[in-house]
Amino acid sequence: MKVGLVSPYDYTHAGGVTEHIRHLGYWLRQLGHEVRTFAPSSRREAETEIPDFYRIGRVFPLRVNDSVARITLSFHLARRVREILERERFDVLHFHEPLMPALPLTLLPWRHAPHVGTFHAFATSNIGYYYGRSILRGYIRHLQATIAVSEPARDFVRHYFPELHPHVIPNGVDTERFRPGLPPIRHLRDDCVNVLFVGRLEKRKGLRDLLQAYRYLRVRVPRSRLIIAGDGPLRGMVDSFVSKHRLENVVLPGYVPDQVLPRFYNSADIFCAPATGRESFGIVLLEAMASGLPVVATEIPGYMSVVEPGVDSLTVRPKSPIALGEALTVLARDPLLRQRLAARGLVKAQRYAWRVIASQVLEVYQEARRVWREEHLADGASRDSKEVRRVHGPLSGVG
Amino acid sequence: MIQYRAFLAMQWLAQRLPRRWAYALAVVAARIAFVSARRARGALMENLRIALPELGERELRRIARQNFRNHSKAYADLMRLPVARIEDLRPLLKVEGVEYLDQALARRRGVLVVSAHMGSWEVAAAIWSATVAPVSLFAEELEPQELYEWYRRTRARLGISVLPLTRAGLKQVLQALEQGEMVVTAVDRDILGTGIVVDFFGRQARIPDGPAAIALRRGTPLLPVTVYRLPDDTFQAVGYPPIFAEPTGHRVEDVRRITCQLVRRLEEMIREHPDQWHMPHRIWNQAAVAAGSARAASDGSD
Numbered sequence: 001m002k003v004g005l006v007s008p009y010d011y012t013h014a015g016g017v018t019e020h021i022r023h024l025g026y027w028l029r030q031l032g033h034e035v036r037t038f039a040p041s042s043r044r045e046a047e048t049e050i051p052d053f054y055r056i057g058r059v060f061p062l063r064v065n066d067s068v069a070r071i072t073l074s075f076h077l078a079r080r081v082r083e084i085l086e087r088e089r090f091d092v093l094h095f096h097e098p099l100m101p102a103l104p105l106t107l108l109p110w111r112h113a114p115h116v117g118t119f120h121a122f123a124t125s126n127i128g129y130y131y132g133r134s135i136l137r138g139y140i141r142h143l144q145a146t147i148a149v150s151e152p153a154r155d156f157v158r159h160y161f162p163e164l165h166p167h168v169i170p171n172g173v174d175t176e177r178f179r180p181g182l183p184p185i186r187h188l189r190d191d192c193v194n195v196l197f198v199g200r201l202e203k204r205k206g207l208r209d210l211l212q213a214y215r216y217l218r219v220r221v222p223r224s225r226l227i228i229a230g231d232g233p234l235r236g237m238v239d240s241f242v243s244k245h246r247l248e249n250v251v252l253p254g255y256v257p258d259q260v261l262p263r264f265y266n267s268a269d270i271f272c273a274p275a276t277g278r279e280s281f282g283i284v285l286l287e288a289m290a291s292g293l294p295v296v297a298t299e300i301p302g303y304m305s306v307v308e309p310g311v312d313s314l315t316v317r318p319k320s321p322i323a324l325g326e327a328l329t330v331l332a333r334d335p336l337l338r339q340r341l342a343a344r345g346l347v348k349a350q351r352y353a354w355r356v357i358a359s360q361v362l363e364v365y366q367e368a369r370r371v372w373r374e375e376h377l378a379d380g381a382s383r384d385s386k387e388v389r390r391v392h393g394p395l396s397g398v399g
Numbered sequence: 400m401i402q403y404r405a406f407l408a409m410q411w412l413a414q415r416l417p418r419r420w421a422y423a424l425a426v427v428a429a430r431i432a433f434v435s436a437r438r439a440r441g442a443l444m445e446n447l448r449i450a451l452p453e454l455g456e457r458e459l460r461r462i463a464r465q466n467f468r469n470h471s472k473a474y475a476d477l478m479r480l481p482v483a484r485i486e487d488l489r490p491l492l493k494v495e496g497v498e499y500l501d502q503a504l505a506r507r508r509g510v511l512v513v514s515a516h517m518g519s520w521e522v523a524a525a526i527w528s529a530t531v532a533p534v535s536l537f538a539e540e541l542e543p544q545e546l547y548e549w550y551r552r553t554r555a556r557l558g559i560s561v562l563p564l565t566r567a568g569l570k571q572v573l574q575a576l577e578q579g580e581m582v583v584t585a586v587d588r589d590i591l592g593t594g595i596v597v598d599f600f601g602r603q604a605r606i607p608d609g610p611a612a613i614a615l616r617r618g619t620p621l622l623p624v625t626v627y628r629l630p631d632d633t634f635q636a637v638g639y640p641p642i643f644a645e646p647t648g649h650r651v652e653d654v655r656r657i658t659c660q661l662v663r664r665l666e667e668m669i670r671e672h673p674d675q676w677h678m679p680h681r682i683w684n685q686a687a688v689a690a691g692s693a694r695a696a697s698d699g700s701d
Contacts, residue, residue, distance in 0.1 A: 185555045185558065186535055186562060186574070186575060187551055187561050187571070251552050253553065253555045254481055256556050257484070259529040259530065260556065260557060260558035263533065263558055264555075
């Protein structure tokens with residue numbers, strides 16, 4: 001099958017959806033399919049650097065959902081895209097965030113191939129979806145099959161478009177990259193209990209709660225360390241919190257390159273995900289579980305669809321640093337509990353292996369192609385009947 | 400603390416400037432240092448005089464000035480690494496003698512990469528660690544402590560472990576070697592003062608015997624490697640044939656033999672690129688050597 005993956009986000013800038021597309025593309029290729037990717041990019045050279053990649057448009061940072069979406073606002077690239085689509089003749093076009101401007105929205109109405117749409121985002125409300133409902137509904141018609149990455153993401157999109165019935169296919173995790181037994185960063189591997197956070201340093205990730213919780217933990221388990229892997233706008237806040245409270249053993253390595261990240265998971269004892277909400281899916285939780293780490297997470301819908309509290313994780317209410325600190329303390333003091341949770345997490349992660357996920361997505365592709373053929377037949381039939389009427393109409397009048 | 404603050408300020412600047420500008424600044428800093436840091440300059444000149452006895456004073460001074468400049472540029476590289484992308488670094492390193500690394504790795508006993516304090520290890524180690532195999536640096540702790548912590552966490556980002564020259568550090572070095580990883584260490588200066596006295600550029604000097612001892616006990620290959628800066632500010636790494644330690648039953652003799660073998664290789668590296676041998680400390684310290692030979696004598700009498 002020849003598949004075109006379409007993303008609204010900057011392809012050369014790290015992000016959840018982009019990672020998803022990259023992995024999906026890789027595994028679709030591994031399963032013997034041809035894949036092309038369409039996305040905007042801030043790097044002009046992206047098209048020559050990345051194989052089978054079409055760079056469509058420049059990137060504008062846009063503030064949404066307490067975060068920054070890096071999308072293109074160039075609507076005028078239609079011609080180039082149309083040429084490519086006509087030349088490539090895809091069997092399936094797979095849109096990620098199909099209702100995002102500008103790239104997916106521009107491509108959707110063209111009927112070059114069966115369309116599949118994956119909804120990633122989740123929020124309590126979306127003004128764009130709300131006000132745009134009637135317009136977007138016209139676009140939704142052009143999706144032959146839809147996928148949501150989690151139940152919250154599905155409920156969210158169905159809240160605005162109840163006519164959609166997305167399949168829930170979760171994000172995958174690369175279980176070959178993220179696994180136990182990789183060499184740790186050795187100077188972080190001493191007798192301390194290491195708590196690891198991975199993610200962009202932004203408000204919705206709950207960093208302040210994490211720092212408060214670590215303060216709570218340090219009083220009770222002095223041989224502990226907090227590793228915050230990532231960069232972002234709150235870096236300064238973290239630095240000043242650490243120096244103001246004279247918090248020891250907080251390690252901020254900054255943005256960790258992909259090649260090294262799995263070794264950070266292998267340098268930790270506990271993974272902590274304190275996001276305050278608006279996370280559609282806990283990809284980092286899966287990476288942690290695949291690496292054999294017990295998880296402490298907040299009870300937000302996106303995370304709860306991945307973890308099973310008490311089985312592979314401890315969970316606490318979001319925005320409650322003391323509860324978070326208590327959970328960390330319990331785990332830091334109990335190596336056996338850590339082992340038990342980690343073992344179950346490891347088993348669970350295998351169900352989310354990208355190879356498994358990619359074959360589930362392929363089934364949806366088949367469904368989309370079926371629907372597309374039926375629609376075409378129906379289209380053709382209705383056009384035929386119109387023509388028949390036009391030809392035979394006058395005659396019958398005569399008769 | 401002031402020192403560290405100054406470092407952070409410089410670092411803040413260096414990582415925001417384009418690479419060429421950062422180097423330009425480094426060159427200015429090197430000029431100032433060459434004039435003002437008299438003790439460091441004196442020690443370096445003394446070391447170069449011993450390493451290159453055939454050269455005249457003017458030539459040595461030129462090399463020393465070049466040496467300060469390269470050292471300063473190496474600091475600029477160090478300061479820029481926290482934001483560097485591996486993809487951007489990779490084209491900067493050319494490697495010669497990879498086959499020796501493969502030979503050494505094939506033994507599955509880890510590889511102890513042995514070098515001198517020279518060239519620019521920062522970039523090479525970063526690329527290796529991210530693309531070839533995990534790298535640990537086994538080196539003296541930097542002063543002050545804050546700077547060392549900064550160094551450790553920015554190296555961690557690149558997957559490099561920074562292990563101190565302590566018992567705990569050594570334990571982790573052995574663990575890393577056991578896992579088949581690479582550990583990099585420099586043997587041209589005996590910081591702890593526990594090494595053995597051998598001939599180094601025709602004079603007695605203390606050289607750490609740890610690498611030779613590990614090689615003998617564990618069968619770990621020793622791989623001499625040098626990384627130096629080319630005139631266009633890219634880097635050349637050169638691997639030499641690995642040294643496989645064969646125990647003959649006489650441990651003290653074996654350690655001495657292998658350490659001497661290593662030192663011959665270091666002399667070769669240093670004489671090839673004396674302008675990149677960043678050693679502004681005295682290594683031929685007469686008092687220490689005397690104490691060492693006294694100990695050696697008493698060892699012999701046992």
